[in-house]
Amino acid sequence: MSGNRAVAYKAPGKVEVIDIDYPTFELKDGPGVNPANVGRKVPHGVIVRTVATNICGSDQHMVRGRTTAPANLVLGHEITGEVVEVGPGVEFVKVGDIVSVPFNISCGRCRNCKERKTGICLNVNPDRPGSAYGYVDMGGWVGGQAEYVLVPYADWNLLVFPDRDQALEKIMDLTMLSDIFPTGFHGAVTAGVGVGSTVYVAGAGPVGLAAASGAMLLGAAAVIVGDMNADRLAQARSFGCETIDLTQGEIADQIEQILGVPEVDCGVDAVGFEAKGHGKEAGEAPATVLNSLMDITAAGGAMGIPGLYVTGDPGGIDDAAKKGSLSLSLGTGWAKSLSFTTGQCPVMKYNRGLMMAILHDRVHIAKNVNAKAISLDDAPRGYAEFDAGAATKYVLNPNGYLDGK
Secondary structure (H helix, E strand, O other): OOOEEEEEEEEOOEEEEEEEOOOOOEOOOOOOOOHHHOOOEOOOOEEEEEEEEEOOHHHHHHHOOOOOOOOOEEOOOOEEEEEEEEOOOOOOOOOOOEEEEOOEOOOOOOHHHHOOOHHHOOOOOOOOOOOEOOOOOOOOOOOOOEOEEEEOOHHHHOEEOOOHHHHHHOHHHHHHHHOHHHHHHHHHHHOOOOOOOEEEEEOOOHHHHHHHHHHHHOOOOEEEEEEOOHHHHHHHHOOOOEEEEOOOOOHHHHHHHHHOOOOEEEEEEOOOOOOEOOOOOOOEOOOHHHHHHHHHEEEEEEEEOOOOOOOOOOOOOOHHHHOOOOOOOHHHHHHOOOEEEOOOOOHHHOHHHHHHHHHOOOOOHHHHOOEEEEOHHHHHHHHHHHHOOOOOEEEEOOOOOOOOO
């Protein structure tokens, strides 16, 4: 059987490309695999040859050592691939299909899946509701920053692109459907964005830029993106966002300069638990974004929170932060009747509609997030540059499909 190569977390700040086993239709023991999942049969699965697999900010949290991820965990949950083998229980997905793999692993059978809550499937992770490829405490499903990967419950999970040639032509856009585009869009939807809305997106990383793109698709009148990274703010401006530099004064004051009022209708947190305070010399202050959003979101408004928060952070600034307990001004949120939505995006709720928007040129998400294809062997460099603040979405090209893209 063919070999396989993959990107693995080795230690804080260090990833390597390693040799791993070619996938089979059974979950094997390995780093991060829940013992209850070892030996789990996957006749309903397929094996895909990876077309594109992206480096995500959520991966970066692990690589920084800010989670309890074990050494040699194979990374990667943003997967687009070509089906090369199908299990005996697969009925509709065929060899040769080009597919988007939602980062949430879901069974399609449990109560939550049937209610479209695929981010909190009850059957795929013995630890807790919800699962993902290549992620700590998510059941141990092997990550997709690899040449080949196993996808369970394939008939349910996979989004099959309708035309192979069209898909490969637009693959740099379509690869964003596995996570960041639906995730950013979900942040905008749950923040209540609609026609004429004013929106503030905290964070100009790829998810923040995807949220801003989603807000524009939803008809927002003004989309303001805040960050402290000048290059990332320039990327936000490149497709029509207003921006504010968080080193240059209070958020409310800068919003007022743009809108004439110091508040917005809708707020999106695309930063998560490694948030910093505002100002030139600000250090880490993990509740900063959430508290500032409560301050600047209008009464009766809503906050979408696609930014990642965890229950185990060895690098947290204090004992509370190390277990995900933050000092939130919940009274502010209560007094203003704000709505909050957190958790994994249920990708399958959005990915087909966003695919259609891409195929019909309603959005150019790869351009908006400044996507760049690099080889699998260049993954360590991609991680390092992304961690240093590059205004780039790195897309790994393990099997040559993206050559020339």
